[in-house]
Amino acid sequence: MPIKIAFLTDAPRVAGSETWLLSYLPTLKQNGFDPILYLSSRPSLDDYARRIQAAGVGIQRYKKLEEIAPTASKADLRVIQAWNAQTYTWSFSHLPGPNLAIIHDQLEFHYPLGLKYLYRFVYHLSKARALHKANAVITVSKWGAELLRSLGLPRVFTVRNGVDVQRFKPRPESRSKLRSDFAFNRFTVLIPGRMSPEKNPLAALLTARLCPHLDFVFVGDDDSVTGKAVKYLARKYGVKNVRFWGKRWDMPELYAAVDAVMLPTLAENQSLATLESMASGVPVVTSNIPAQAELILDQIEGLLVPPKPPLLAKALNTLACDTQKTAAMGRAARERVLKQHTLDLSTSELIKAILNALKTA
Numbered sequence: 450m451p452i453k454i455a456f457l458t459d460a461p462r463v464a465g466s467e468t469w470l471l472s473y474l475p476t477l478k479q480n481g482f483d484p485i486l487y488l489s490s491r492p493s494l495d496d497y498a499r500r501i502q503a504a505g506v507g508i509q510r511y512k513k514l515e516e517i518a519p520t521a522s523k524a525d526l527r528v529i530q531a532w533n534a535q536t537y538t539w540s541f542s543h544l545p546g547p548n549l550a551i552i553h554d555q556l557e558f559h560y561p562l563g564l565k566y567l568y569r570f571v572y573h574l575s576k577a578r579a580l581h582k583a584n585a586v587i588t589v590s591k592w593g594a595e596l597l598r599s600l601g602l603p604r605v606f607t608v609r610n611g612v613d614v615q616r617f618k619p620r621p622e623s624r625s626k627l628r629s630d631f632a633f634n635r636f637t638v639l640i641p642g643r644m645s646p647e648k649n650p651l652a653a654l655l656t657a658r659l660c661p662h663l664d665f666v667f668v669g670d671d672d673s674v675t676g677k678a679v680k681y682l683a684r685k686y687g688v689k690n691v692r693f694w695g696k697r698w699d700m701p702e703l704y705a706a707v708d709a710v711m712l713p714t715l716a717e718n719q720s721l722a723t724l725e726s727m728a729s730g731v732p733v734v735t736s737n738i739p740a741q742a743e744l745i746l747d748q749i750e751g752l753l754v755p756p757k758p759p760l761l762a763k764a765l766n767t768l769a770c771d772t773q774k775t776a777a778m779g780r781a782a783r784e785r786v787l788k789q790h791t792l793d794l795s796t797s798e799l800i801k802a803i804l805n806a807l808k809t810a
Contacts, residue, residue: 451481451482451483452481452482452483452525452526452803452807453482453483453484453485453523453524453525453526454477454482454483454484454485454524454525454526454527454528454803455484455485455487455517455520455521455524455526455527455528456470456474456484456485456486456487456528456530457486457487457514457517457521457527457528457529457530457531457536457540458470458486458487458488458489458530458531458532459489459514459531459532459533459536460488460489460494460530460532461489461491461493461494461532462491462493462494462643462670463493463494463497463670463696464643464670465553465642465720465721465722466530466532466551466553467497468721469551469553469589469610469721470486470501470530471497471500471501471504472612472613472792473792473795473796473799474486474501474504474506475504475505475506476792476793476796477796477799477800478505478506480796480800482800482803483507484506484507485506485507485508485509485520485524486501486506486507486508486509487508487509487511487517487521488501488508488509488510488511489510489511489512490510490511490512498510514536514539514540514543515543518543518544521544522544522545525807526547526548526549526803526806526807527540527544527545527546527547527548527549528548528549528550528551528803529541529548529549529550529551529583530550530551530553531550531576534575534576534578534579537550537576537579537580537582537583538579538582541579541582541583542582546584547584547585547806547807548582548583548584549583549584549585549586549587549802549803549806550580550583550585550586550587551586551587551588551589552580552586552587552588552589552593552597552718553588553589553718554572554576554718555647555716555717555718555740556569556572556593556596556597556716556718557569557596557716557739558647558715558716559715559716559736559738560715572600573600577597577600577601577602580597580602581601581602584604584806585604585605585606585802585805585806586602586604586605586606587605587606587607587608587799587802588605588606588607588608588718589607589608589609589610589718589719590607590609590610590718590719590740590743591607591609591743592718592739592740592743593607593718593719593740594606594607606802606805606806607798608795608798608799608802609719609789609790609794609795609798610719610720610721610724610790610795611724611790611791611792611793611794611795611796612721612724612725612728612786612790612791612792613791613792614728614783614786614787614791614792616701617700617701617704617724617725617728617729618701618705618728618729618730618783619705619729619730619779619783620702620705623705624705624706627702627705627706628706630706631666631703631706633664633706633707634664635662635663635664636662636663636664636708636709636768636769637663637664637665637666637706637707637708637709638657638663638664638665638666638707638708638709638710638711638734638765639666639668639703639704639707639709639710639711639726639731640653640665640666640667640668640669640710640711640712641668641669641700641703641710641712641722641725641726642668642669642712642714642722643669643670643671643673643676644667644669644670644671644673644675644676644679645673645675646675646715647714647715647716648669648712648713648714648715649713649714649715649736649756650667650675650676650679651675651678651679651682652713652756652757652758652761653665653667653711653713653761654679654682654683654688654691655758656711656713656758656761656762656765657688657690657691658686658688658758659758659759659762660690660762660765660766661689661690662769663690663765663766663769664690664691664692665690665691665692665711666691666692666694666703666707667679667691667692667693667694668694668695668696668697668700668703669695669696669697670695670696671693671695672695676693680693700725701725701729704725704726704729704731705729707731708731708768708769708775709731709732709733709734709765709768709769709775710722710723710726710731710732710733710734711733711734711735711761711765712733712734712735712736712741713735713736713756713761714735714736714738714741714756715736715738715756716738717738717740717741718740719740719743719744720735720740720741720744723735723741723744723745724744724786724790726782727744727745727750727751727782727783727785727786727790728782728783728786728787728790729779729783730779730780730782730783731779731782732750732751732752732768732775732778732779732782733745733750733751733752733782734751734752734754734761734764734765734768735751735752735753735754736753736754736755736756737753737754737755741753744785744790745782745785746781746785749778749781750778750781750782750785751778751782752764752767752768752778
């Protein structure tokens with residue numbers, strides 16, 4: 450009999466953690482497990498739910514967490530992936546063990562003026578406290594695992610993020626057509642990710658303003674307060690070389706068509722967008738914070754720079770002016786993913802962690 454695993458998320462919208470589920474749950478099913486996803490009935494998740502079902506994974510929508518208890522309790526294991534600390538508290542109090550928690554949280558915000566220490570303190574009092582009741586915790590980076598252990602969590606597994614290298618790959622045979630279809634006529638920089646303060650989209654906009662000879666494309670949810678503010682500032686300051694395309698499901702084609710990816714992020718655990726870019730053979734210009742440095746060897750597989758517009762602009766100009774260096778970085782980045790971050794490798798690590806949790810529960 451296959452091991453039945455109930456996955457629970459309280460996500461109000463699709464973000465990296467939900468993209469992770471969309472990749473891994475079908476892969477677990479292919480490896481003999483029987484996963485089911487418990488997902489909020491919010492309309493913002495309807496399209497996502499259809500994609501989960503199309504991948505052959507069972508799904509149950511809920512309005513209140515209490516609705517899931519009768520069926521989720523019958524699974525062999527429950528895996529909780531929560532945006533809110535209260536979801537962990539409820540799950541570990543109302544659902545039988547064994548229970549795992551998967552942590553995609555950024556864990557530390559690299560904001561100025563000591564705000565990152567305030568965030569860590571609040572995290573310790575909220576989510577970290579609730580996580581002590583989990584049988585085990587999985588997170589997606591070595592850095593993240595060390596940080597969680599420093600908060601007193603004893604059983605922490607590292608399952609490095611992975612990507613499907615057949616979906617995310619260089620496409621030299623179709624690159625010209627893709628660029629034509631997307632109207633990419635100059636050196637084009639992709640900025641993927643939802644527009645939230647920690648993703649630092651204002652720094653990306655100011656970088657675009659410093660590089661009028663380059664084109665910039667923002668993709669990801671942009672209807673937030675931050676997104677509206679950035680789009681307003683683009684209009685106010687007349688930044689003509691930016692496009693805002695919102696949420697997209699054609700990311701493999703977009704990565705294959707652009708020349709570079711920029712992620713001036715202030716908080717990451719292990720960025721799927723970074724790995725997708727690297728797998729696509731695209732060099733990434735990103736912040737020199739621990740989680741990003743764990744993925745990218747500076748000057749070889751990408752560029753790690755402080756997330757300040759003048760420095761980001763200088764890095765992008767370096768890539769735009771040296772196509773050989775840009776191509777070499779892209780090749781090295783994909784090679785790194787092929788060796789350490791494929792979906793198959795990551796799924797194997799996840800299965801080991803699941804079996805370990807079941808064995809020692």
